[in-house]
Amino acid sequence: MSYVLSLEDIRPRHRRLVGGKGFSLAVMAQNGLNVPTTLAVTTRAYERFVAATGLKGRIQLELRRKDFKDLRWEEMWDASLRLRHLFLNTPLPADLGAVLKDALGPLLPERCVVRSSAPGEDSPQASFAGLHASFVNVVGLDAVLEHIKLVWASLWSDAALLYRRELGLEVRKSAMAVLIQEMVAGDKSGVVFGENPQDPGQMVIEAVYGLNQGLVDGTVEPDRWLLDRETGRILEYRAAPKREILLPGEEGVRLAGLSPEQLHTPPLTAAEVLQVFHLARRGEALFGAPQDMEWTFAGGRLVVLQSRPITTAARGREGDQRPWYLSLRRSFGNLKALRRKVEEELLPAMDREAGRLAALDLTALSDAGLQEEIVLRSTSYRRWHKVYWDDFIPLAHGIRLFGMVYNDAVKPEDPYEFLNLLGAAGLLSVRRNRLLLDMAARVRERPEVLEEIRTGRVTDPGLQPVWQAFLREFGDLACGTSTCTLDPEALANLIREMAATPSRGERLTETEVESLTERFLSRFGGPKRAEMAEYLDLGRASFRLRDDDNLHLGKIKAQFLKAVEEYQRRGRDLRALPPEVQALWRELTEPPRPGQGETGWQGFSRFRARQLVGQPASPGLARGPARVVREASELFHFRAGDVLVCDAVDPGMTFVAPLAGGIVERRGGMLIHGSIIAREYGIPCVTGVPQATSLIHPGDPVTVDGYLGIVIIG
Amino acid sequence: MVQELLSGQRLAVLATLMSDQHGRPYSNLIAFAATEDLKEIIFATSRATRKFRNLAADPRVSLLVDNRSNQETDFGEASAVTVLGTAGEVSGPEREARLQLFLTKHPYLEEFATAPTCALIRVQVEKYIMVTRFQEVREISPAP
Numbered sequence: 001m002s003y004v005l006s007l008e009d010i011r012p013r014h015r016r017l018v019g020g021k022g023f024s025l026a027v028m029a030q031n032g033l034n035v036p037t038t039l040a041v042t043t044r045a046y047e048r049f050v051a052a053t054g055l056k057g058r059i060q061l062e063l064r065r066k067d068f069k070d071l072r073w074e075e076m077w078d079a080s081l082r083l084r085h086l087f088l089n090t091p092l093p094a095d096l097g098a099v100l101k102d103a104l105g106p107l108l109p110e111r112c113v114v115r116s117s118a119p120g121e122d123s124p125q126a127s128f129a130g131l132h133a134s135f136v137n138v139v140g141l142d143a144v145l146e147h148i149k150l151v152w153a154s155l156w157s158d159a160a161l162l163y164r165r166e167l168g169l170e171v172r173k174s175a176m177a178v179l180i181q182e183m184v185a186g187d188k189s190g191v192v193f194g195e196n197p198q199d200p201g202q203m204v205i206e207a208v209y210g211l212n213q214g215l216v217d218g219t220v221e222p223d224r225w226l227l228d229r230e231t232g233r234i235l236e237y238r239a240a241p242k243r244e245i246l247l248p249g250e251e252g253v254r255l256a257g258l259s260p261e262q263l264h265t266p267p268l269t270a271a272e273v274l275q276v277f278h279l280a281r282r283g284e285a286l287f288g289a290p291q292d293m294e295w296t297f298a299g300g301r302l303v304v305l306q307s308r309p310i311t312t313a314a315r316g317r318e319g320d321q322r323p324w325y326l327s328l329r330r331s332f333g334n335l336k337a338l339r340r341k342v343e344e345e346l347l348p349a350m351d352r353e354a355g356r357l358a359a360l361d362l363t364a365l366s367d368a369g370l371q372e373e374i375v376l377r378s379t380s381y382r383r384w385h386k387v388y389w390d391d392f393i394p395l396a397h398g399i400r401l402f403g404m405v406y407n408d409a410v411k412p413e414d415p416y417e418f419l420n421l422l423g424a425a426g427l428l429s430v431r432r433n434r435l436l437l438d439m440a441a442r443v444r445e446r447p448e449v450l451e452e453i454r455t456g457r458v459t460d461p462g463l464q465p466v467w468q469a470f471l472r473e474f475g476d477l478a479c480g481t482s483t484c485t486l487d488p489e490a491l492a493n494l495i496r497e498m499a500a501t502p503s504r505g506e507r508l509t510e511t512e513v514e515s516l517t518e519r520f521l522s523r524f525g526g527p528k529r530a531e532m533a534e535y536l537d538l539g540r541a542s543f544r545l546r547d548d549d550n551l552h553l554g555k556i557k558a559q560f561l562k563a564v565e566e567y568q569r570r571g572r573d574l575r576a577l578p579p580e581v582q583a584l585w586r587e588l589t590e591p592p593r594p595g596q597g598e599t600g601w602q603g604f605s606r607f608r609a610r611q612l613v614g615q616p617a618s619p620g621l622a623r624g625p626a627r628v629v630r631e632a633s634e635l636f637h638f639r640a641g642d643v644l645v646c647d648a649v650d651p652g653m654t655f656v657a658p659l660a661g662g663i664v665e666r667r668g669g670m671l672i673h674g675s676i677i678a679r680e681y682g683i684p685c686v687t688g689v690p691q692a693t694s695l696i697h698p699g700d701p702v703t704v705d706g707y708l709g710i711v712i713i714g
Numbered sequence: 715m716v717q718e719l720l721s722g723q724r725l726a727v728l729a730t731l732m733s734d735q736h737g738r739p740y741s742n743l744i745a746f747a748a749t750e751d752l753k754e755i756i757f758a759t760s761r762a763t764r765k766f767r768n769l770a771a772d773p774r775v776s777l778l779v780d781n782r783s784n785q786e787t788d789f790g791e792a793s794a795v796t797v798l799g800t801a802g803e804v805s806g807p808e809r810e811a812r813l814q815l816f817l818t819k820h821p822y823l824e825e826f827a828t829a830p831t832c833a834l835i836r837v838q839v840e841k842y843i844m845v846t847r848f849q850e851v852r853e854i855s856p857a858p
Contacts, residue, residue, distance in 0.1 A: 064790025
C-alpha cells in the first residue's frame with residue numbers, strides 16, 4: 001500500500017492516486033523543471049482514513065439527510081462545516097498515523113505548503129480551481145498531519161458540494177490526495193495563462209510581490225502583462241494599484257505594506273517576464289496544451305508551483321447562481337471593509353430614509369400625490385432589497401469565518417458552540433421580546449392592566465415606561481410580516497399568553513457570554529490574541545446584522561405597505577397602480593404557497609407522514625400541538641406550548657418564540673433566524689424539513705427532537 | 715416506492731407471535747409476492763412449520779422488506795417497508811390465481827409450493843410504514 005509517493009516515484013499509472021496537481025508536478029520534475037520538493041499523500045491514505053474510522057458512513061449519513069435538490073446553500077455550508085468538524089476531531093488510525101509519520105518525518109521541510117490534489121479536478125474538461133483547501137506555511141509534523149485532514153475535509157467543502165455533479169462527487173468513490181511541499185518563500189510570484197482565453201494569439205502573465213496566495217485568493221491585485229504568444233513581445237502592461245504584500249508569518253501568512261520602492265516598481269523586470277514566457281512554452285510542449293501555471297521567483301530562481309490545462313468550462317450558464325454563492329466566501333480583509341461600508345454608510349442611510357418616509361403625512365396627499373408616493377416607495381424598497389442581497393447577506397460569512405477559527409483552535413464537541421460567544425442578547429429581535437416579556441411580567445403582577453393594553457390607553461406606572469419604549473422602537477410589530485396596523489387586541493392576547501406561562505429567559509446572560517469570551521481569548525497570547533479578538537468582533541457584527549438587517553429592511557417595507565393601505569382606505573382600486581407596484585404588493589402580502597403534498601396511490605389514499613427528517617438546530621425534546629403558521633395573523637393566536645411550524649421564520653415573527661414549545665421550519669440552516677432565536681431561548685428546533693407546512697397539519701400532536709433533527713407526528 | 719420495493723425484493727422477514735409462549739415474537743425469512751394493488755402479500759409454508767402454527771393461533775403478523783446491501787451507504791440509500799396485516803390460508807377458487815402470482819415471481823419454488831403439505835398464505839395489508847434515509851417515516855393505509 002503506497003500512502004506516500006515522492007515525485008520521482010510517480011508513474012502514469014499513479015495518476016489517480018496522486019491527483020492532477022501531483023501528477024503534473026511529477027512530470028515537470030522528471031523533465032528537469034524547477035519544482036518544490038514534494039511528497040504526495042495518496043488517495044489510499046484518504047480511503048484508509050474514512051474506512052477505518054467509520055467516517056465514510058458518517059459522511060453518507062450527513063449528505064443523505066435529504067435530496068441534494070432540496071438543500072439550500074446555507075444547509076450546504078452547515079453540512080460542510082459539520083463534516084470538516086468530523087475530520088478534524090477524528091484521530092488518524094494508529095497504523096496510518098505511523099506510516100505517514102515514518103514516510104513524511106525524515107523528509108519534512110521546515111516550512112510546508114499542504115495542498116489539495118483531487119483526482120479529476122484538473123482535467124481539461126473541468127477545472128475547479130479553488131474549491132478545495134490549501135494551506136501555506138505549516139510548521140512541524142503534527143501541524144502537517146492536522147492540515148492533511150483539513151485538506152481531506154475540503155473534498156466536501158460547500159463549494160465542492162455546489163459543483164458535485166461536475167466533480168462527480170460521490171461518497172463511495174471520491175477521494176483526495178494531498179501534496180506536502182517545501183514552502184518556497186518567493187519574493188515575487190504569479191500565474192501565467194499560456195493562452196489568453198479572450199485572444200488565442202496572446203499569453204497573460206500576472207504577478208505580485210511576495211507569496212502567490214495573495215493573488216490566487218484575491219487579496220492582492222496583480223500587475224498584468226499581455227504577450228505575443230509566439231515571440232514573447234510585450235503587447236500591453238497594466239500596473240495594479242499596489243499597496244500590500246502577502247508574507248509568511250510565524251505560521252500561516254500575514255499582509256504587510258509594500259516598501260516605497262516596490263510601490264512604484266513592477267514586480268517583474270522585462271527579462272523575468274521573458275523567463276516566465278519561456279516557462280509557459282516549455283509547459284505547453286511538455287503537456288501538449290497551453291497551461292495555467294503558478295510560479296514564484298526565489299533568490300533569482302524561477303520555480304513552478306503547479307500547472308494545469310487551461311479551461312473555460314467552469315464558467316456558469318445563464319441563471320446559474322452558484323458563482324454568486326462562491327463569491328460569498330470572502331477573505332477577512334474583504335469582510336472588514338464590507339462591515340465598515342454596511343455599518344457606517346448603508347444602515348444609517350437606510351434608517352434615514354425610513355425615518356423620512358415615516359414622517360410624511362400620507363393623509364394630506366392628493367390621490368395623484370399618493371399614487372406617486374407609492375411608486376417612489378416601491379422603488380426605494382426594491383433598491384434596498386438589492387443592497388440586502390449584494391452587501392448584507394455576504395457579510396454573514398463573517399459568522400462562519402469566526403466559527404472555523406474557533407473550531408480549529410478549540411475543537412469543541414459541538415461544532416456550533418461558537419454561537420454562544422456571538423451574544424444573541426444584543427439582537428433587536430431579542431430586545432423586542434424582552435420588552436414584551438417585561439409587559440407580561442407586569443400583567444402577571446396586576447392582571448387588570450391587560451385591559452389598558454387592549455384599549456391602547458396605558459396609564460399604569462409600572463407598565464407605562466415599557467409600553468412607551470416598545471411603541472417607540474417596535475410599534476410596527478406586525479410590519480415585518482404583512483400588515484402594518486398595530487392591533488392592540490392582538491398584542492394583548494399575546495401578552496396574556498406570555499403572562500400565563502412561566503417566563504422563559506434567555507439562555508446566556510451578558511456576563512456569561514463575557515466570561516465565555518475571556519475563556520476563549522485566554523487560550524492565545526500576544527498578537528494571536530488580538531487577531532482572534534478581531535475575528536470574534538467581525539463574527540459578532542455579522543451575527544447582529546444577519547438578524548437586524550431584516551428588521552431594518554422591514555421598516556422600509558412597512559412604509560411602502562402603509563402607503564398602499566392608505567390608497568385602499570380611500571377606496572381606490574389597486575389595479576390602477578403600475579403593474580410592477582402591484583407585483584411587489586402581492587409578493588409582500590401573499591403567504592407563501594405550501595409545498596405539494598404527496599398523494600396516495602391505488603386505493604391506498606390515506607397517506608401521512610409519521611416521522612420527518614431535518615437538521616438539529618437547537619437541542620432538546622418538546623411535544624405539543626402544531627401551530628402551522630402560513631400567514632402573519634395566525635401568530636397572534638399562538639398559545640403557550642404550541643409547536644411553531646412554518647415555512648421560514650422571519651425576524652418579524654420571532655416575537656412568539658418565548659411562547660413556543662418547539663420550532664419546525666421548512667427552510668434549513670443553523671444560522672437562519674429560527675435557529676438563532678431557538679438557541680437563544682433554549683427551545684428545541686428542527687430546520688430544513690421539506691414540505692413541513694403541508695405534511696404537518698394544524699393541531700397534529702408533534703414531537704420535536706432537537707438532538708437528532710427529527711419531527712414525529714402523532 | 716413501496717411497489718418498487720415489494721416487486722424488487724424476493725425475501726421478507728416475517729414476524730409472528732408464539733401463542734404457546736405468552737406471545738413471544740418470532741421472526742424468519744420467507745419468499746413472498748405482492749398483489750398488484752398491494753392489498754395482499756402471498757407466501758407459502760409447510761403446515762408443519764413453527765410459523766404456520768403461530769399464525770394459525772394468532773393471525774396478526776408483521777413483515778419487513780428492505781433493499782439494504784450491507785454497506786455504510788445503506789444508511790442513506792436503503793429503504794425499508796414494514797407491513798402490518800392479518801394472515802390466513804388461501805383456499806377455494808382464489809387459490810390458483812394467488813399460486814400463479816407466487817410462482818411467477820419464484821418459479822424455482824414450484825415443487826415446494828405445490829407440495830401437499832404446503833399452505834398458501836395471504837396477508838391482508840392494513841398498513842404500510844415506509845422508512846427512507848435512515849429515519850424518514852411515512853404511513854400508507856388503504857382507503858376505508
